[in-house]
Amino acid sequence: MAAGEMRVTDSVVIPAGELTERFSRSSGPGGQGVNTADSRVELSFDVAGSAALPPWLRQRAVQRLANRLVGGVLTVTASEHRNQLANRAAARDRLSALLREAIAPPAPPRRPTRPSRAAKERRISDKKRRAQTKRLRRGDPD
Template identity: 75%
Template sequence: MDDGLRVTDRWTVPAAELRERFSRSSGPGGQGVNTTDSRVELSFDVAGTTSLPPALRERVRESLAGRLVDGVLTIAASEHRAQLANREAARERLVALLREAVAPPPPPRRPTRPSRGAKERRLADKKRQSQRKRDRRADGD
């Protein structure tokens, strides 16, 4: 097995912290689908990893809270006929998820006020719309 998954330039998930399970897939494969364990479940223990500093580990746990079961992130892949292709797909998905989870949050939005021109345009549009509706009235109410 390889030395792990490179998530970012500074973080690689060690191969020892990844668990793979194989089972029969329900996807394409013809008769072979009944005999081949091509479905892959890749699990990574986010809560127990030693490859991440505590602050980043907490950020990942908060970001992926809905996907974690007892602190473990599990990715399933069964879209390919070959087990090797499903292993690769699961690893790519895991890397993408973790990369997104460790990314720093965006800077807070600085509130802005609408410009005078924007206010005037909005009021002019409102006036035009109300006039249009007034013109449509049959009885002139």
């Protein structure tokens, strides 16, 4: 893997040229350096226009990330660390996790099942036992 590339899965690798990083001043800890260091990282990836994703994966990612995309671009930020390098790594991890989840194959359809006869009988007997307990608490002679 070349420097700057981001591995999403074993078969999907985003080249460095398709990632855009912006740096700005971060809020939070940092003391005197907080006003001088641009440690906050915004990492953007154009999901809709990416050549790194095959068309069927791109379509799936765009559908699943629809509420997070702005003009087809997915942006994540990281500012939890005090240094830029750690925030860059955190942003890449966050972006790759989002993409991995978005391009994952859909879950197999659920096969409906019915409760077994024994399970139904257990349920009914539990209900009767509970009703008996409540009846005894009321003091009804039923």
